[in-house]
Amino acid sequence: xxxxxxxxxxxxxxxxxxxxxxxxxxxxxxxxxxxxxxxxxxxxxxxxxxxxxxxxxxxxxxxxxxxxxxxxxxxxxxxxxxxxxxxxxxxxxxxxxxxxxxxxxxxxxxxxxxxxxxxxxxxxxxxxxxxxxxxxxxxxxxxxxxxxxxxxxxxxxxxxxxxxxxxxxxxxxxxxxxxxxxxxxxxxxxxxxxxxxxxxxxxxxxxxxxxxxxxxxxxxxxxxxxxxxxxxxxxxxxxxxxxxxxxxxxxxxxxxxxxxxxxxxxxxxxxxxxxxxxxxxxxxxx
Amino acid sequence: xxxxxxxxxxxxxxxxxxxxxxxxxxxxxxxxxxxxxxxxxxxxxxxxxxxxxxxxxxxxxxxxxxxxxxxxxxxxxxxxxxxxxxxxxxxxxxxxxxxxxxxxxxxxxxxxxxxxxxxxxxxxxxxxxxxxxxxxxxxxxxxxxxxxxxxxxxxxxxxxxxxxxxxxxxxxxxxxxxxxxxxxxxxxxxxxxxxxxxxxxxxxxxxxxxxxxxxxxxxxxxxxxxxxxxxxxxxxxxxxxxxxxxxxxxxxxxxxxxxxxxxxxxxxxxxxxxxxxxxxxxxxxx
Numbered sequence: 232x233x234x235x236x237x238x239x240x241x242x243x244x245x246x247x248x249x250x251x252x253x254x255x256x257x258x259x260x261x262x263x264x265x266x267x268x269x270x271x272x273x274x275x276x277x278x279x280x281x282x283x284x285x286x287x288x289x290x291x292x293x294x295x296x297x298x299x300x301x302x303x304x305x306x307x308x309x310x311x312x313x314x315x316x317x318x319x320x321x322x323x324x325x326x327x328x329x330x331x332x333x334x335x336x337x338x339x340x341x342x343x344x345x346x347x348x349x350x351x352x353x354x355x356x357x358x359x360x361x362x363x364x365x366x367x368x369x370x371x372x373x374x375x376x377x378x379x380x381x382x383x384x385x386x387x388x389x390x391x392x393x394x395x396x397x398x399x400x401x402x403x404x405x406x407x408x409x410x411x412x413x414x415x416x417x418x419x420x421x422x423x424x425x426x427x428x429x430x431x432x433x434x435x436x437x438x439x440x441x442x443x444x445x446x447x448x449x450x451x452x453x454x455x456x457x458x459x460x461x462x463x464x465x466x467x468x469x470x471x472x473x474x475x476x477x478x479x480x481x482x483x484x485x486x487x488x489x490x491x492x493x494x495x496x497x498x499x500x501x502x503x504x505x506x507x508x509x510x511x512x513x514x515x516x517x
Numbered sequence: 518x519x520x521x522x523x524x525x526x527x528x529x530x531x532x533x534x535x536x537x538x539x540x541x542x543x544x545x546x547x548x549x550x551x552x553x554x555x556x557x558x559x560x561x562x563x564x565x566x567x568x569x570x571x572x573x574x575x576x577x578x579x580x581x582x583x584x585x586x587x588x589x590x591x592x593x594x595x596x597x598x599x600x601x602x603x604x605x606x607x608x609x610x611x612x613x614x615x616x617x618x619x620x621x622x623x624x625x626x627x628x629x630x631x632x633x634x635x636x637x638x639x640x641x642x643x644x645x646x647x648x649x650x651x652x653x654x655x656x657x658x659x660x661x662x663x664x665x666x667x668x669x670x671x672x673x674x675x676x677x678x679x680x681x682x683x684x685x686x687x688x689x690x691x692x693x694x695x696x697x698x699x700x701x702x703x704x705x706x707x708x709x710x711x712x713x714x715x716x717x718x719x720x721x722x723x724x725x726x727x728x729x730x731x732x733x734x735x736x737x738x739x740x741x742x743x744x745x746x747x748x749x750x751x752x753x754x755x756x757x758x759x760x761x762x763x764x765x766x767x768x769x770x771x772x773x774x775x776x777x778x779x780x781x782x783x784x785x786x787x788x789x790x791x792x793x794x795x796x797x798x799x800x801x802x803x
Contacts, residue, residue: 340685343685344685349728349729349730350685350729351669351682351683351684351685351726351729352666352682352683352684352685353682353683354682355685379665379798380638380798380799380801383637391682396637396638396639396640396677397637397638397639398637398638399626399629399630399636399637399638399641399801399802400801400802401801401802401803402803440637442635443635443636443637444635511798511799511801512665512666512797512798513666513797515666515685515686515687515797516685516686516687517687517688
């Protein structure tokens with residue numbers, strides 16, 4: 232039935248932000264966040280099939296789903312086509328791993344290839360960034376996932392628009408435990424929370440740029456989580472336990488998730504510990 | 518004897534440019550090239566040892582050597598220290614693989630780590646770019662080697678200064694045969710050659726931006742090599758043979774080297790064929 236389907240496949244890493252500042256603009260491509268985070272190898276692989284006919288559909292881990300951010304990308308790049316999108320996501324959704332951004336970015340790169348749209352990487356990625364902004368699912372994940380590594384978002388915006396600098400890191404292993412979701416949209420829409428985020432985020436970025444190291448990033452992230460009131464009581468306990476054991480930890484923004492280095496033993500008292508390495512490359516075609 | 522040596526290690530990919538335009542500025546960080554090329558996994562691994570005393574020395578593949586570009590980086594970042602630099606280079610030197618840039622960039626990242634200089638990735642990489650410009654060993658390699666993938670250099674300059682866009686590519690295997698060196702400095706200093714390069718390079722970039730694909734890149738690179746007179750007669754024969762056999766090929770700028778996709782069988786009639794995959798990440802600490 233799908234004998235004539237044109238297929239393409241792309242991968243995008245996950246992205247965990249430690250702190251951020253919300254930066255709005257009239258233009259979606261200039262809207263985004265300042266802040267700092269890192270990409271993880273555990274990520275999303277998306278296969279797109281452009282078919283002769285039939286409905287457009289999106290499957291997440293084998294299940295048909297509404298995925299508005301990815302749908303936005305499909306409408307933007309393949310409005311006239313019937314497309315089957317299948318994403319395999321190696322991290323929990325809605326927990327601060329930038330899964331919506333990874334889904335949208337891998338879909339954009341795969342559609343660009345399947346339909347021979349001849350967009351540069353940055354132009355395809357920009358569509359994914361705009362999809363995140365319009366759907367309020369993320370602000371800084373796509374530019375980080377297009378870069379890879381440990382990324383300081385100095386100026387907000389889409390890939391090719393925002394400005395990033397990286398903190399040099401080697402093969403760092405990150406352990407993490409997931410306690411639950413936080414709905415990004417709810418947080419972004421609360422004016423009081425936004426004010427606290429922007430104050431604490433701006434301060435953290437200023438300090439990090441004076442000493443752009445991995446340890447300073449974790450320290451400032453923890454401070455940000457406390458100052459904004461976003462730190463869950465569970466996460467606070469876990470972070471303390473990791474630090475007592477000589478590791479460093481903070482909370483993913485925005486998810487009830489603690490990530491740590493040198494924290495495996497302490498983390499495993501609290502739940503199922505997953506491990507992934509920092510990913511040094513951006514999303515790519517497979 | 519070196520018990521107290523502080524060590525750090527970094528990797529940088531190679532970079533082959535297909536076409537370019539020389540862009541000069543009074544500022545070394547704004548000097549560079551526009552053009553397009555790709556990074557290869559075959560690259561350079563550099564270990565630095567900061568010692569308590571003794572002379573600064575540089576070894577390339579186990580042999581003491583004068584490596585002015587890397588020396589410049591050591592003077593810039595570690596002037597007050599005694600440093601032993603050991604680079605293992607997986608590609609031929611002086612043949613258009615950006616080995617001087619890879620050596621300088623990996624040295625800069627390793628020194629930043631060993632001496633806890635707390636520079637961002639871009640700031641450390643900028644020192645390597647300036648070293649290339651001042652020593653006339655390269656113009657666009659360091660920004661490409663800091664990015665990874667297939668990189669269009671839209672605006673010249675150091676990492677964090679120049680502007681790049683990428684052509685989306687998957688896991689592409691590149692075959693190549695090395696016939697000999699071309700001295701970059703000699704080419705860059707000949708006014709007539711420069712004029713031809715800039716005319717052909719500007720034209721190629723304009724066309725590539727209209728259709729940023731891998732095949733178009735190779736086609737425009739070949740055209741550039743012919744128009745500038747840089748194409749060696751040997752390389753011309755080899756490229757023709759690859760294309761007759763259904764592959765695509767062009768010449769590395771600047772080296773008497775032919776690179777090809779789907780060209781292994783044709784290439785092996787002409788010499789020792791090496792193969793490396795496109796590297797999707799920039800240089801990193803190890």
